[in-house]
Amino acid sequence: MDLQSTKRGIQSAAPSNTLPLAGIRVLEVGQVIAGPFCGQLLGHYGAEVIKVEPPDVGDPLRVWRELDVDGISPWWRSIARNKKSVTIDLRKEEGRNLVKRLAVTSDVILENFKPGTLEKWNLGPDDLHPLNPSLVFTRVSGYGQTGPWSSRPGYASVCEAESGFRYINGQPDPQTGALSGPPVRPNVSLGDSVAGLHAAFGTVLALLSRKNREAQGLRGGQTVDVSIFESMINLMEGIIPEYDRKGKIRGPSGSSVTGIVPTNAYPCKPAPSSPAAPAYVVIGANADSIYARLMHAIGRADLVGPDYAQNHHRVARQAEIEAAIAAWTAGRTAQEAEDALKAVGVPVGQVLNVRDVVESEHTKARGLVEEVAVPGADGGAGWTVKMSKVVPVLEGCDAPTRWAGPELGQHNREVLVDELGLSEGEFARLQVTGVVGK
Structure with a gap:
């Protein structure tokens, strides 16, 4: 042959x-x-x-x-x-x-x-x-x-x-x-x-x-x-050019990301069905208009205005902003926080484990898990x-x-x-x- x-x-x-x-x-x-x-x-x-x-x-x-x-x-x-x-x-x-x-x-x-x-x-x-x-x-x-x-x-x-x-x-x-x-x-x-x-x-x-x-x-x-x-x-995005042009060595940032505010994981009340399990939501509200909606939703309109208008303003006040968001999420379950923020168009999601992912309605609708x-x-x-x-x-x-x-x-x-x-x-x-x- x-x-x-x-x-x-x-x-x-x-x-x-x-x-x-x-x-x-x-x-x-x-x-x-x-x-x-x-x-x-x-x-x-x-x-x-x-x-x-x-x-x-x-x-x-x-x-x-x-x-x-x-x-x-x-x-x-x-x-x-x-x-x-x-x-x-x-x-x-x-x-x-x-x-x-x-x-x-x-x-x-x-x-x-x-x-x-x-x-x-x-x-x-x-x-x-x-x-x-x-x-x-x-x-x-x-x-x-x-x-x-x-x-x-x-x-x-x-x-x-x-x-x-x-x-x-x-x-x-x-x-x-x-x-x-x-x-x-x-x-x-x-x-x-x-x-x-x-x-x-x-x-x-x-x-x-x-x-x-x-x-x-x-x-x-x-x-x-x-x-x-x-x-x-x-995968390292702008880390090398930032070092070259600005001499910056980017370090770790915990659950947030350097230079973008607010985007982080925030603690929530445990769900009644899982009282021993820690719960978190991730909120990504770094776009200017979304940030304003987030602050109004959590009752902190005082953190909206010229001093917080754009990302570089918020980076300078990151600790204050993050503390306000965390205080609000801590008084709610992850589901309650998610529902409230989704209602006003703020990107938010719960930190899910594999069981949650497999059972997710979106996972099922997309056919993401095969048998x-x-x-x-x-x-x-x-x-x-x-x-x-x-x-x-x-x-x-x-x-x-x-x-x-x-x-x-x-x-x-x-x-x-x-x-x-x-x-x-x-x-x-x-x-x-x-x-x-x-």
């Missing part, structure tokens, strides 16, 4: 030609979060994502955090949705040769190993581009493929710190404005997910540019070099798992999750025999030798 006919046969397995990435084949050889989150996004919009995992153990994320009745993490079922799992031992030369053959018939190879790992395995761009010049290399790492830090392990928590992101999260010292105590981190792997978003965006850009590159006599495939460190810096089936082992009774629907929503392109994260090696035969063309005898031999999982 020639290269092009093999590629056409594999691409024809795309779920629907109405999805924007139908016909695109992604070979995912990364693991845990950053690379696989990119793969999840690409797979949702129609790409055929073939995930290569180590035999027997698979991606470590299969057993991270909470485990389901089958001993597998529900998180795995979400991040690996719409992917095909094949188990190949990349420590063995025959395993690497199989991955090379799969890469030759793919559009994208997605990896988040330490820089230089693919080159060590003879699977880098210089090895594969002569065989498939249109192949896009999407490479996610801690610090990028070059530079003095490139060889460091790429852990999101460390990269978040070194990017400056952690410094602006926490409570400010009242005297200096610098960080007081340890920084506060969000209880998710934010750096990994942000890098995965950048990787998906870069991959689509590289796919879009292939024809233009070829028309210029260039190789169609290129490398998308994504780092967690740089992805987090990319995806997980088949039971050996044809037994399965179950369903709720997961957030992938966004954005594209007009005329309804793309529900097609299947939950697969069992380890579930697609070995489909991919290696039916699509790649291994004979039954060769497939059996590779399983016996441990190159391919059973």
